[in-house]
Amino acid sequence: MISLQLVIEVIGDGFFAAIAAIGFAIISNPPRKALFISAFLAAVGHGLRYFLMHAPYIEWNIISSSFFAALSIGLLALPFAKAIRCPAEVFSFPSLLPMIPGMFAYKAVQALAKFIVCTGYEESMIYIETFFRNGITALFVLFALVVGVSISIFLFPKLAFSSTR
Amino acid sequence: MTDVHNQLKEVSKFLSDYSTCLMAVGVQTSRIVRNTSRIARTYGLTVEMTVLLKTIVMTVWDSEHTHSYSAVGQVKPKGLNFEMNARLSQLSWECQDKQLSLDELQLKYETIVSKPRVSKWIVLILVSFANAAFCYLFQGDSISMIIVFFATLDGFCIRQTLMERGWNHFAIYIISAFVASIIGSTGYVFGWGKTPDMALGTSVLYLVPGVPLINGVMDIIDGHVLAGTSRLINAALLIICIAMGLSATLFVIGIETL
Numbered sequence: 001m002i003s004l005q006l007v008i009e010v011i012g013d014g015f016f017a018a019i020a021a022i023g024f025a026i027i028s029n030p031p032r033k034a035l036f037i038s039a040f041l042a043a044v045g046h047g048l049r050y051f052l053m054h055a056p057y058i059e060w061n062i063i064s065s066s067f068f069a070a071l072s073i074g075l076l077a078l079p080f081a082k083a084i085r086c087p088a089e090v091f092s093f094p095s096l097l098p099m100i101p102g103m104f105a106y107k108a109v110q111a112l113a114k115f116i117v118c119t120g121y122e123e124s125m126i127y128i129e130t131f132f133r134n135g136i137t138a139l140f141v142l143f144a145l146v147v148g149v150s151i152s153i154f155l156f157p158k159l160a161f162s163s164t165r
Numbered sequence: 166m167t168d169v170h171n172q173l174k175e176v177s178k179f180l181s182d183y184s185t186c187l188m189a190v191g192v193q194t195s196r197i198v199r200n201t202s203r204i205a206r207t208y209g210l211t212v213e214m215t216v217l218l219k220t221i222v223m224t225v226w227d228s229e230h231t232h233s234y235s236a237v238g239q240v241k242p243k244g245l246n247f248e249m250n251a252r253l254s255q256l257s258w259e260c261q262d263k264q265l266s267l268d269e270l271q272l273k274y275e276t277i278v279s280k281p282r283v284s285k286w287i288v289l290i291l292v293s294f295a296n297a298a299f300c301y302l303f304q305g306d307s308i309s310m311i312i313v314f315f316a317t318l319d320g321f322c323i324r325q326t327l328m329e330r331g332w333n334h335f336a337i338y339i340i341s342a343f344v345a346s347i348i349g350s351t352g353y354v355f356g357w358g359k360t361p362d363m364a365l366g367t368s369v370l371y372l373v374p375g376v377p378l379i380n381g382v383m384d385i386i387d388g389h390v391l392a393g394t395s396r397l398i399n400a401a402l403l404i405i406c407i408a409m410g411l412s413a414t415l416f417v418i419g420i421e422t423l
Binding site: 012013016017019020021022023024025026027028029030031034046085086087089090093094096097098100102103105106109110113142143145146147150161162164165 | 191193196199244245246247248249250251252254255257258262282283287288291292293294295296298299301302303366367369370371373375376378379380382383386401404405407408411412
């Protein structure tokens with residue numbers, strides 16, 4: 001059922017997501033230890049998302065897959081936070097960065113700009129559709145990511161808030 | 166009477182510095198409030214605060230609720246810094262657990278704040294590799310990844326240089342999105358690789374303000390709606406700037422849709 005091809009794809013996806021997470025995390029100057037944890041969490045999260053979106057019989061959409069990927073990142077982040085005495089978001093946020101729907105967001109803006117300059121009715125309907133499809137996907141993925149990652153804080157508030165103690 | 170007032174004044178000054186610094190380095194609002202109140206509690210005081218994007222308003226009360234001191238702190242732009250987030254959060258617990266005096270606290274705060282950032286050359290290289298890896302995640306082939314690597318290298322270098330010169334943020338975003346996408350479009354112009362659309366599309370993604378977006382949604386969920394919305398609007402403006410830079414490239418190259 002789960003082919004070797006899919007396993008290789010998931011691993012490759014996780015590996016490159018880890019590189020992406022390290023690079024996007026380093027912009028916000030994280031502690032050295034947190035950098036490697038965020039790479040690991042990004043690999044797990046992004047790999048899981050790829051699996052949920054592409055595995056046969058699952059094939060979820062991007063929003064619910066992102067939610068469960070973020071949920072797994074949030075839950076895994078807590079024990080690490082306790083171990084190196086850092087707030088969990090220091091490495092859970094960077095590991096979400098490869099999943100941020102940036103491309104959907106700017107495509108929505110571009111569709112809006114094209115809608116203003118185009119004239120025909122058919123054409124403008126296409127751009128309005130593109131705007132809503134991309135914009136709402138971006139918004140929903142963003143909320144799914146953040147809600148997913150913060151569920152662990154609601155489940156274990158004591159552990160989450162005292163991790164830097 | 167004057168003793169109480171002096172203590173309130175000193176603590177307020179420190180807390181104002183501390184909380185505006187946390188805001189500047191990109192900490193979510195609920196954590197700012199928690200950390201600041203924790204330090205105030207150590208000295209037997211309570212603090213009430215309103216957190217906005219550019220200012221933090223707070224009133225510090227003594228334990229009997231008879232004397233108070235108010236402070237309005239300006240948030241000075243600093244750039245995201247997760248290390249400072251972690252260290253300053255640890256400091257608030259250390260203050261409570263070891264009952265640090267205000268002078269000790271101030272001293273530790275200064276050492277944390279003056280710590281240098283990661284070398285900008287390391288950041289430049291790692292961001293370029295990251296964006297190339299990002300191209301792979303969008304099913305780009307290896308030639309597209311190389312194009313994206315060099316596009317990011319140039320775009321991010323320009324962004325760093327202009328940031329040091331203190332240019333307007335929005336202008337920086339438009340210019341670096343334009344430069345990165347011009348280089349990203351070489352796949353189209355010279356027919357390199359099988360996925361030139363992905364090379365062009367991902368070449369600007371290193372600019373997307375991910376952390377402010379996450380922080381904004383986090384704040385809204387936590388009930389700090391005003392702070393969260395202003396973060397989201399700020400991030401949305403930057404994304405519009407990215408789209409403007411990219412659209413300029415599409416116009417120059419003559420591509421209709423991406």
